[in-house]
Amino acid sequence: MALLKEHDAVAPVVSAHTASRPAPHQREVIDIFVRLSRLLGQPRSLGEIYGLLFISPQPLAMDDLTERLELSKGSASQGLKFLRNLGAVRAIEVPGDRRVHYEAVAELRSLAGRFLREKIEPHLGQGEERLDRVEQLLDGLPAEQREHAGRRITMLRSWSRNSRRVLPLVVKVLGE
Amino acid sequence: MALLKEHDAVAPVVSAHTASRPAPHQREVIDIFVRLSRLLGQPRSLGEIYGLLFISPQPLAMDDLTERLELSKGSASQGLKFLRNLGAVRAIEVPGDRRVHYEAVAELRSLAGRFLREKIEPHLGQGEERLDRVEQLLDGLPAEQREHAGRRITMLRSWSRNSRRVLPLVVKVLGE
DNA sequence: GGCTTTGTTCATTTTGTATTGAACAAACAC
DNA sequence: GTGTTTGTTCAATACAAAATGAACAAAGCC
Known part of the structure; x- marks a missing residue:
């Protein structure tokens, strides 16, 4: 057990699904968008998704969202659909990864x-x-x-x- | 039981509490304000109250509202409170009637x-x-x-x- | 004083909306 | 072809917000 754990930690597997919670500053920014979302009569999950994409340095795939924000696949899928339609989010190709990644369109x-x-x-x-x-x-x-x-x-x-x-x-x- | 029901149905209780429903054109205008209310994230009762006051030729008292809109005293009271604070409604003295009457403030x-x-x-x-x-x-x-x-x-x-x-x-x- | 009318507050119930999760489909890997 | 990964849809559920109604307070009337 200890061995395995050590191996995990040491391995430079930067790309493993490190289900890292959002950092404090990210949590704050997400919260700003959650409030905005509620103010506009939209579900909070929308604000969370857009907020995380907005403050993330690199594009994220859907399961990054479900893991880091702890929401269901359903919510993530619906939320992304809405944001895509609105043009608030754009799909990005990430080489060597079949999943679609998204980044926030940050033009007010x-x-x-x-x-x-x-x-x-x-x-x-x-x-x-x-x-x-x-x-x-x-x-x-x-x-x-x-x-x-x-x-x-x-x-x-x-x-x-x-x-x-x-x-x-x-x-x-x-x-x- | 059957008797009571029949009596209820037959009785020509027109004047019992002549809770005259809003006329069709009034219902339409009320509906416009209900939609607006929802759009702004406010309860529908708010829209109903303001809408009816807006389209009524004369000021109305609280029980006019509860009767015509079929809502509870609680809703009416809270709704009027909110509208008063917002300045969307003003209180009017009606001679010979102790109740406070309200009219819509119609300045966008x-x-x-x-x-x-x-x-x-x-x-x-x-x-x-x-x-x-x-x-x-x-x-x-x-x-x-x-x-x-x-x-x-x-x-x-x-x-x-x-x-x-x-x-x-x-x-x-x-x-x- | 007591009785009635008018209006407010707030705990409960109801209603409406967001979220979930399971079933399904599509695209790929082998 | 079979098995796996990725993503969508939608019926069931959980949750939040609004409406209700009963208890209460205040003000008028007799």
Whole structure:
């Protein structure tokens, strides 16, 4: 036993699956992304995955993630899928290793842009059509109520338009 | 048992508590705010309450809310508390009625401003201090790792600064 | 004083969402 | 071909967040 252990330690097997926990500074950075993730209404595992990739000096394979973050294959796979779609992560070929490795795409501009466009914009767009339909419903209403409701819907249209205007602006400033 | 059930069904209990459901157009507007609420990571009841107040021609008391939206006193009370703190709702005196009535504050600028300042900004602010502390943790690290981690933290600082810059801008454009 | 109305708080229950893990598929090695 | 590694999907489970409702407090009324 002691022999075996010693052998393991001595062997320069740098590439063995050293399931090393994240270092303290890594844990901190991961935590920052976990908070951000929750703030944006995403699962914590997402933040953990992106965070670890962000602070890791080299690309990591999926089982590096499951080992170091102690999460299931399912979570890792789903999380990476999401991050891939978002363009927050890119696949990297590592010579002599069949597994796909990932590294964090660390450009705030593209990240935020994609997120806003895919997760926020649709809601706003959908809203505009809705308002047209809702306005139809006002027809059979007593005059007083119709007037008030009409004003409110006009107001919502304006809110929607302003919100749309903001998005590109946000992306622009974040990218500077 | 059967009798009781039949009685319940037959009784023309229209006025018992004329808990008039929201009209179709009101239901639609409420739904818009429910979605928004979820998008911002807030409970659906919040959206319902604000939505109904927003589309109601006159101020409503708490039991109007519990009846029309079919939610508990607890939810209504908590929801109103939150909305009051946010400044999204204001209390109105109604002559001859002891109950406090509420109306929606319908100014996007102040609403969004308050929300961003109270719910988002703190996270960003907290982040900056954190980064200083994290940087300390880098000292005992091998040169190569330290260099990479250092770059990443610098990057996070810049992200944080840019995000801060965006907030006032958002508020400004939303208010126009 | 006691009785009623209005509103809040908080422990419990319910609901919704994230995570897990097992079954499956695909790509490779031999 | 068989066995192994890598990765995905999805039904079951665990967990976190929201809603409930009962107990309580405060304020008005008679």
